[in-house]
Amino acid sequence: MSLQLPGCAVARVKSTTCSPRARRVKTFATLSQPQNDGVNWVEATSSFFEQDKRPIMLFDGVCNLCNGGVKFVRDNDRNKTIRYEALQSDAGRMLLKRSGRAPDDISSVVLVEINRSYIKSEAVLKIMEYIDLPFPQLAFLLHFMPLFVRDFVYDNVANNRYTVFGRSESCEI
Numbered sequence: 383m384s385l386q387l388p389g390c391a392v393a394r395v396k397s398t399t400c401s402p403r404a405r406r407v408k409t410f411a412t413l414s415q416p417q418n419d420g421v422n423w424v425e426a427t428s429s430f431f432e433q434d435k436r437p438i439m440l441f442d443g444v445c446n447l448c449n450g451g452v453k454f455v456r457d458n459d460r461n462k463t464i465r466y467e468a469l470q471s472d473a474g475r476m477l478l479k480r481s482g483r484a485p486d487d488i489s490s491v492v493l494v495e496i497n498r499s500y501i502k503s504e505a506v507l508k509i510m511e512y513i514d515l516p517f518p519q520l521a522f523l524l525h526f527m528p529l530f531v532r533d534f535v536y537d538n539v540a541n542n543r544y545t546v547f548g549r550s551e552s553c554e555i
Contacts, residue, residue, distance in 0.1 A: 419479075427476050427477055427480045430473070430477065437493050437494060437495045437512065438467050438477060439465065439467070440468070440469050440491065441469060441491050442468070442469055442488045443468030443474075443553030444551070445549055445550075446543075446549060446550055447539075447543045447546070447547040448543070455509060455513055459513045461514075469487075470553070477494050481501075482499070483501070490505065493505040502540075503532035504529075504532075507521040508521075
């Protein structure tokens with residue numbers, strides 16, 4: 383099953399060309415069933431949002447940079463608007479599937495809301511919108527930077543995070 387985005391033309395199964403406006407749409411995932419596993423992951427994970435509607439930040443639980451990022455968000459989230467879950471946990475894997483990502487994909491922070499998921503730089507900016515001042519304003523300004531530039535920087539940091547920041551034996555949270 384392939385997803386046709388508005389403004390995009392599928393050239394081959396793995397190649398899609400999009401208008402600049404449609405490219406921005408690809409940074410978040412509308413919640414849908416992943417490939418062909420036959421499970422409706424939105425329904426299977428709906429219990430995560432039944433009593434607590436707050437978004438869930440999925441992060442690499444053994445990455446020191448990611449754990450530091452979670453600590454930073456927790457310290458700057460006085461209203462406790464975000465919940466946290468390691469990508470490697472059972473719940474994290476289920477929420478990855480809910481977001482249409484592979485359950486073992488630990489390459490990106492993911493923010494899962496009730497109806498949508500955000501990845502890479504879009505997830506970071508969305509998280510910034512939830513925490514205390516001045517971060518929502520900073521996120522607003524960073525939205526003016528082209529997505530390909532933000533994701534290029536994000537990918538370079540993410541690909542080198544273990545080398546630069548190291549990893550821990552277990553999740554600190």
